[in-house]
Amino acid sequence: MSQEGFDRLKAECINTGLCVECGACELVCPTRAIKLKKYDWGRNPELEGKCVDEECDLCHKVCPAHKVPLSEIETKFFGRTRRHPFPGVSPEVSDPTGSEGKGGIVRAVYTGYAVNKNIHENAVSGGVASAILIHALESGMLDGAVLAGFDPETPYEAKAFVATTREEVLACAGSKYQPHPQLLGLREAMEKGLQKLAITSTPCNAIAVRKLMLYDEFREIGSRIKLVISNICGAHWSRHGTEWLITNCLNTKLEDVAALKYRARPFPGEFQVKLKNGKTAEAPFVLNLLGQLARFTPEECRYCLEKVASVADIVVGDTWHHPVLSPDLLGKYNDEDVKKDERIACARKGATAIVVRSEAGQHFVDAAINAAAVKLYQDTPEDARKFLDAVHDLGKPVCNGPVINARIRRGGPVREYY
Ligand SMILES: Cc1cc2nc3c(=O)[nH]c(=O)nc-3n(C[C@H](O)[C@H](O)[C@H](O)COP(=O)(O)OP(=O)(O)OC[C@H]3O[C@@H](n4cnc5c(N)ncnc54)[C@H](O)[C@@H]3O)c2cc1C
Ligand code: SF4
Ligand code: SF4
Ligand code: SF4
Numbered sequence: 211m212s213q214e215g216f217d218r219l220k221a222e223c224i225n226t227g228l229c230v231e232c233g234a235c236e237l238v239c240p241t242r243a244i245k246l247k248k249y250d251w252g253r254n255p256e257l258e259g260k261c262v263d264e265e266c267d268l269c270h271k272v273c274p275a276h277k278v279p280l281s282e283i284e285t286k287f288f289g290r291t292r293r294h295p296f297p298g299v300s301p302e303v304s305d306p307t308g309s310e311g312k313g314g315i316v317r318a319v320y321t322g323y324a325v326n327k328n329i330h331e332n333a334v335s336g337g338v339a340s341a342i343l344i345h346a347l348e349s350g351m352l353d354g355a356v357l358a359g360f361d362p363e364t365p366y367e368a369k370a371f372v373a374t375t376r377e378e379v380l381a382c383a384g385s386k387y388q389p390h391p392q393l394l395g396l397r398e399a400m401e402k403g404l405q406k407l408a409i410t411s412t413p414c415n416a417i418a419v420r421k422l423m424l425y426d427e428f429r430e431i432g433s434r435i436k437l438v439i440s441n442i443c444g445a446h447w448s449r450h451g452t453e454w455l456i457t458n459c460l461n462t463k464l465e466d467v468a469a470l471k472y473r474a475r476p477f478p479g480e481f482q483v484k485l486k487n488g489k490t491a492e493a494p495f496v497l498n499l500l501g502q503l504a505r506f507t508p509e510e511c512r513y514c515l516e517k518v519a520s521v522a523d524i525v526v527g528d529t530w531h532h533p534v535l536s537p538d539l540l541g542k543y544n545d546e547d548v549k550k551d552e553r554i555a556c557a558r559k560g561a562t563a564i565v566v567r568s569e570a571g572q573h574f575v576d577a578a579i580n581a582a583a584v585k586l587y588q589d590t591p592e593d594a595r596k597f598l599d600a601v602h603d604l605g606k607p608v609c610n611g612p613v614i615n616a617r618i619r620r621g622g623p624v625r626e627y628y
Pocket of ligand 1: 333337338340359368384386441526527
């Protein structure tokens with residue numbers, strides 16, 4: 211038995227605090243020896259079975275925590291590498307189109323919403339992610355989508371779900387702000403025989419998805435993935451943070467929870483728990499409890515500079531930092547402003563910011579636009595650049611940059627892009 215691959219995974223990715231709990235190692239292990247074991251602080255990949263006899267490095271190779279072959283990923287999926295290295299800006303490289311080192315390779319930036327009211331109402335921002343997925347499933351562009359819902363047994367714990375219908379996509383709409391092994395949903399999709407898959411994922415999880423699509427060893431899974439949708443990512447927050455909000459801020463017992471929404475309407479969202487007795491408990495999320503949840507930011511997110519998912523086909527987020535539609539600007543516009551720019555009224559009800567990186571992503575977005583499944587407004591190049599630069603500059607380099615620098619100085623590993 212050779213467990214050198216797992217030993218490498220443990221030494222470089224798990225015991226270093228870089229593991230993002232994506233489940234990719236468990237997914238690819240040929241003997242199913244790895245299990246993400248649950249603790250009250252999160253999940254830890256552990257060797258519970260036996261490795262294969264011959265040499266094996268699959269779990270280590272797929273892991274997104276430490277090594278990111280960004281140039282290879284960009285070349286294969288976006289047709290070229292970015293003009294600046296990630297992260298930051300190299301003065302030696304000229305970049306006539308703007309600071310690509312910050313935003314990565316971008317084809318287009320939009321803001322908009324799902325035209326169907328039911329989809330929009332169920333989502334957190336504009337429902338564009340759900341609308342694109344529903345349109346792609348119903349038009350045959352996809353036959354399945356790995357999304358995130360809640361575990362029916364413990365309905366405050368995020369879990370991967372495979373959706374093949376409009377109803378299943380709607381049941382998974384909305385952000386699940388906690389880590390969970392999202393890539394294990396791909397195993398279920400394979401078992402169902404699905405061939406044309408989308409997956410939604412955090413930016414770090416998307417790196418593992420791209421490795422599945424890049425390396426020949428993972429062809430059986432990777433060749434089925436046609437669309438990677440990621441979220442703009444502040445962080446995911448430990449499951450016990452969510453449990454703490456439910457028990458301490460809503461004074462509700464976990465065993466009484468029937469359903470959870472982090473951001474129920476109205477926009478920007480209420481943390482809402484439906485109880486088994488039919489009652490509802492809720493409190494403002496974005497404007498209140500999110501600050502509490504931030505106290506539960508896990509270690510891996512402190513070493514992370516991924517914000518606008520550098521490797522996804524499509525990235526979806528709120529319009530924070532948008533030069534016109536940032537939620538903190540929306541209340542300041544007068545009736546005249548609203549008449550002149552129809553995006554403002556839309557954004558007040560919840561809009562999605564959409565960053566398209568790849569030709570494949572553009573294909574799915576265009577199809578949804580043409581079918582009137584989504585109403586999208588394309589940003590001017592200036593607004594797109596202002597938005598992407600602000601999301602980058604005001605985000606992780608400020609709070610995580612010093613943490614990463616300290617770790618490097620003290621000899622600890624960080625995620626490496628090459
Ligand atoms: C952990 C996390 C952190 C985020 N941080 C930011 C931020 O800092 N700034 C910002 O602007 N936006 C952030 N977002 C994105 C934002 O919350 C919305 O997801 C985004 O605006 C898309 O909105 P929508 O209405 O189009 O999506 P919807 O139509 O609601 O669809 C979202 C889709 O994503 C899937 N999904 C939800 N959570 C997860 C998850 N954890 N893993 C995999 N799939 C998931 C759902 O199943 C659904 O299919 C974050 C999202 C997540 C999950
Ligand atoms: S993928 Fe599985 S068999 Fe291969 S090294 Fe890792 S744990 Fe062992
Ligand atoms: S980041 Fe994902 S692949 Fe890497 S060790 Fe953690 S769960 Fe496994
Ligand atoms: S902050 Fe980074 S490590 Fe944390 S969930 Fe987001 S992309 Fe992953």
